[in-house]
Amino acid sequence: MPAPWTRRKSTTPPVEETAPAAPAVGKGRPTPRRAEAEAARRRPLVVTDRKAAARASRERLREERGRTRTAMETGDERYLPARDQGPVKRFVRDAVDVRRNVGEYLLFAALALVLVTFVVPPEQALYATFALWFAVLAVVVDCFVLNRHLKRQLTARFGEVPVGSVRYGVMRALQIRRSRLPKPQVARGAQPR
Template structure:
């Protein structure tokens, strides 16, 4: 009685251009029903094909780790691990990378001392004492670096910046040789941070 008849809908659909003429930039199709969309998105919580699920998980992990490795080289903040993410961590890394640190010398020096210890002599005790003095100087150097970096962090990122763990993060980076640091240094030595 009221409304359209089915025959009118069929004749409108068979007309050229359908019920409405096509418009540029428009959707030009009816909106799908909610139940149809939900049915199309529905997936089982546990896949029935375990082998396929295992392979897809493995591929997803590989892709994720590949992106993370590339981010460690390029410094892309989006894919860095949570330990290295954020502008505050980047500033701390850059503050270490722009200068020469005494901690960088420790690993090569330790290898040299290990080789020299094979040829024991009276001078070996002086070399060992020198290594301990260098270790203390490197710790003092990293402490002074943190004391210099902390006010800069607070000035640049605000007083509410969480500084927890940043001192150790900076010290561990200062004790690594520049070539082996990950994420790779993004600034040159002597540059302005």
């Protein structure tokens, strides 16, 4: 028995050797000079066809973004992003836009209360902090009420509450009305479409 560190011999049959091919006499042409070889390898870094394709792609994306921007302002369903399309999302947007939401005023209240803390003495600034916490609590309660309201309306109109639609409405309610996208299409106090 051979030692474990030795190598075994191959069990494949030996390959028959054939006569070597005749060496090539020459390549049939002279060796190019260095300048000629470099000139042959040189090509443009960016092919003009690629440039034209990239330009067309950028133009197409610009047009698509323009259509999407216009749709966000006018409410055109065809060009809205996928997250905003469909009758359920339109109904949720309208249901949020017809009511006054406490969340849309939170930013203004917070800014005013922060400015008040710089003006008043420190003992009275504590009341501004309590007022800010009260405003946050009011927003949470308003979002809870909106959540129940949306669930009830969606069940009555569509038979079920689609996943994510209530959260979509609550997030919209927390935005300032003028900055909402897609822009509100109904007036306050009107009926949702």
